[in-house]
Amino acid sequence: METAEKTLDEILTLAAAHFKVPREKLSADDDFFKALGIDSLQTLDLLTKLENHFHVELPDYELQGVTDFRTLATKIQARL
Amino acid sequence: MKQFQGQTLSWALKDGVIELALHREPLNEIGSLTLEELEKFVAVLDELSREAHALILYSTLKGGFCAGADLRQLYGWLQEFGQSEVAIQARAYLERIHAVMNALDAAPLPTIAAVHGVTFGGGFELALTCDLIIADKLARFCFPELRLGLIPSFGGIPRLKRDLGNAVVRDLLLTGRSFNTTKAQQIGLVSQVVGEGEVLRAARATATQMAKFDRTTAAAAKRFIKPIPLDELRHEIDIFCELLPRPAVRDGLKKFVENTGAQPYLP
Secondary structure: OOOHHHHHHHHHHHHHHHOOOOHHHOOOOOEHHHHHOOOHHHHHHHHHHHHHHHOOOOOHHHHOOOOEHHHHHHHHHOOO | OOEEEOOOEEEEEEOOEEEEEEOOOOOOOEOHHHHHHHHHHHHHHHHHHOOOOEEEEEEOOOOEEEOOEOHHHHHHHHHHOOHHHHHHHHHHHHHHHHHHHHHHHOOOOOEEEEEOEEEEHHHHHHHHOOOEEEEEOOOEEEOOHHHHOOOOOOOHHHHHHHHHOHHHHHHHHHHOOEEEHHHHHHOOOOOEEEOOOOHHHHHHHHHHHHOOOOHHHHHHHHHHHOOOOHHHHHHHHHHHHHHOOOHHHHHHHHHHHOOOOOOOOOO
């Protein structure tokens, strides 16, 4: 089982690579909409990328109101 | 008419394959104009099918295959017509949509939906008329209608039930959540999963394979295995038209249409 910190780090790395944002510019408590400059459609892409990477299902409704990487990591960690 | 260039979609018959491309910005929302152009297509489908061995539906837009019905148009009807009138208007529209969807479902040749990105609501229902769905890794499938106080109305429930069973329909319908391609393939919805940007190539390769088989046999096999669930489709229209005039629907549509937040596509 992955640790929460490792999960968070993998999310940041994956998001940075997919949306072509320097990894060092992202941090755990960033609002990922702002930090990545993404809209709702791109958020769905991120959700799919994360599900594929971690081999989990993350129902959309669990993301309602989630805006920062740390909370996102918590949601994923709960399904690993 | 072997090719057509419309405002919302285009088609062309080339090398024995009909390719229907959706290209209405922002995300192929199905409104009156798309319906009119789909009606033009199904009017010539039998004629085109005599020279073709497969039909591919796809989207040229980056965001995905189709976000579903044009909800702004539906909200406009609710504002324009009274409570009783809006159901009459919607029923007439849905009769036309169903005629198109049924014609695609029963097309006398194999059909492939090549989807990527958002494949939601009416877009998902359009894909469900096809014999196979080929999807790229980032496709997502969803019936978000319940959050508006409605049910899907383009034939999606009976078709998904026919193809996969009731439990899958209930999951998608009652939670409003979206499935990714991996999940969609696991449950039998998606036939092939391909990498990003590869979906049309994979669909064309599949169409080439289909060309190896006798056309009459393929059509007979399809008629045998893919009955159109006409009674349930009629019932779906009735339920939608009963639900539509309620204030909760108007409120749900208003909220969606006026939503400027970052997550309008998340149920």
